[in-house]
Amino acid sequence: MxxxxxxxxxxxxxxxxxxxxxxxxxxxxxxxxxxxxxxxxxxxxxxxxxxxxxxxxxxxxxxxxxxxxxxxxxxxxxxxxxxxxxxxxxxxxxxxxxxxxxxxxxxxxxxxxxxxxxxxxxxxxxxxxxxxxxxxxxxxxxxxxxxxxxxxxxxxxxxxxxxxxxxxxxxxxxxxxxxxxxxxxxxxxxxxxxxxxxxxxxxxxxxxxxxxxxxxxxxxxxxxxxxxxARANAAVDVLADGAERFLALRDRDRLSHHAGGRSFEASSFAALPEEVRLRLLLRAIDAVGHEGPAELGKVEALLAVLDRAVADETGPRGTGHISIKQTLAGALVSLSRGRIQIVPAPARRVRGGS
The missing domain is CATH 3.40.50.620 (HUPs)
Incomplete structure (x- = not known):
């Protein structure tokens, strides 16, 4: 046609x-x-x-x-x-x-x-x-x-x-x-x-x-x-699925899905292509967050912070003790001692009331 x-x-x-x-x-x-x-x-x-x-x-x-x-x-x-x-x-x-x-x-x-x-x-x-x-x-x-x-x-x-x-x-x-x-x-x-x-x-x-x-x-x-x-997007989804399985296998001695959240070994996560990292982070936030889908731009900004922190933590001059905590779309994302964790964020406190 x-x-x-x-x-x-x-x-x-x-x-x-x-x-x-x-x-x-x-x-x-x-x-x-x-x-x-x-x-x-x-x-x-x-x-x-x-x-x-x-x-x-x-x-x-x-x-x-x-x-x-x-x-x-x-x-x-x-x-x-x-x-x-x-x-x-x-x-x-x-x-x-x-x-x-x-x-x-x-x-x-x-x-x-x-x-x-x-x-x-x-x-x-x-x-x-x-x-x-x-x-x-x-x-x-x-x-x-x-x-x-x-x-x-x-x-x-x-x-x-x-x-x-x-x-x-x-x-x-x-x-x-x-x-x-x-x-x-x-x-x-x-x-x-x-x-x-x-x-x-x-x-x-x-x-x-x-x-x-x-x-x-x-x-x-x-x-x-x-x-x-759409064809390219489907291919990236397949890569993200494989990367998720790979991280879970590398993490088999720990619970990668724990306490209602997700956890990634930071150095293995950092080795993945950026688009795959972004998709895994977005999936995790949407899965455990309680404030609706996360905005892509905000997830991109958060990934950049995590990438820099992981590089500083694991690099030749890294201390190995860098900690980060950020809340996005009702999920608490943290980096500490070589692990990225995404768990439900505490409910926001409502001001006022009795």
Whole structure:
């Protein structure tokens, strides 16, 4: 498929896109009323009809309560779902909405509600209609934020959330093909004005894509870059897994996982490649900390402190008694007598009160 390919997706191509999902008992389809998700629903319904036995399809529309047209669009999705003989549910994001970080909060609420329906209905997967265009935009957003290799891998085809798989079968499909698919099926779609609102980051970056494409940074090339970075990230993860096993083997006379924490022999840890050290430290902090995921930049800064201290401690002029203690993301990281230890940090004391 190419970025200027405006041909509809054939039944055979759709079969290939959904092939891995054939054995699932049920699938939740996230459908908003926009062109991408409506194409997902229509193609999935056609694919399901072609099977003698296949998963039950449950269409879910999330009304975030942020636009006056959202309720009407949900009703229109419900009508189309019924015409395709599909079950439909509308889930509403209720309660107060944050004044800052609204897109991220809305996205989190959407996935939370979709997973809720999936778990209640016995569905193993939630399908979203993210396209190659979305993948390119995600890469640009994370690039500008200075993300590491994990973030620059952009969206994965399958991720997990609360025991439910989030599947994105259209990640290598251009949006133009989904619109062409709806045109052939004579299906209209909603136009969400927030997709063009310059108050949000993604629409601003979307407006830059034509200029980037003129320089060779088209959607296809950006998505290809994300795929290559994902491949490299997977390789580093394998190296980190091996390094973790190696450190545990070297540490077999001690408990490398002790008292709810982690422990590394400092000189063995220091001999590993920097990216692997960073990943092991990040894993350990996230595993034992109690304040959410650690920020990559802060872990990088902490690793630099540890590296310098280990070099001073084990070098030819080292005293062997350098001690360091730092708290990050609810984990206490320390270096003492040749060992790096990561344990849960004491709970923060709340000021005031009785």
């Amino acid at each position: 190419s970025d200027d390919d405006n041909s509809p997706i054939s039944a055979a191509a759709a079969k290939a896109l959904f092939a891995e999902l054939r054995g699932a008992p049920a699938l939740v389809l996230a459908v908003s009323g926009g062109p991408d998700s409506l194409a997902l629903m229509w193609l999935a319904a056609r694919w399901r009809r072609s099977l003698a036995r296949g998963p039950k399809l449950i269409v879910v529309t999330v009304d975030h309560g942020l636009r006056k047209d959202a309720a009407r669009e949900a009703r229109e999705v419900k009508q189309l779902a019924r015409s395709l003989d599909l079950t439909h549910r509308t889930m509403r994001w209720t309660g107060a909405k944050p004044k800052t970080g609204l897109p991220a909060a809305a996205r989190d609420a959407r996935y939370r509600l979709l997973v809720k329906v999936a778990r209640a209905s016995g569905a193993t997967h939630v399908l979203t209609a993210h396209t190659r265009d979305d993948q390119a935009e995600t890469l640009l957003m994370r690039l500008l934020r200075g993300s590491g290799i994990v973030g620059l891998s952009a969206m994965a085809r399958i991720t997990q959330r609360d025991g439910v798989a989030l599947a994105r079968p259209f990640l290598d499909v251009p949006k133009s093909q989904l619109i062409a698919t709806l045109a052939r099926a004579k299906i209209g779609f909603a136009d969400d004005p927030t997709n063009r609102d310059p108050a949000f980051t993604r629409p601003r970056l979307r407006a830059l894509l034509p200029a980037l494409a003129a320089e060779g940074g088209n959607v296809r090339n950006l998505a290809r870059l994300a795929a290559r970075l």
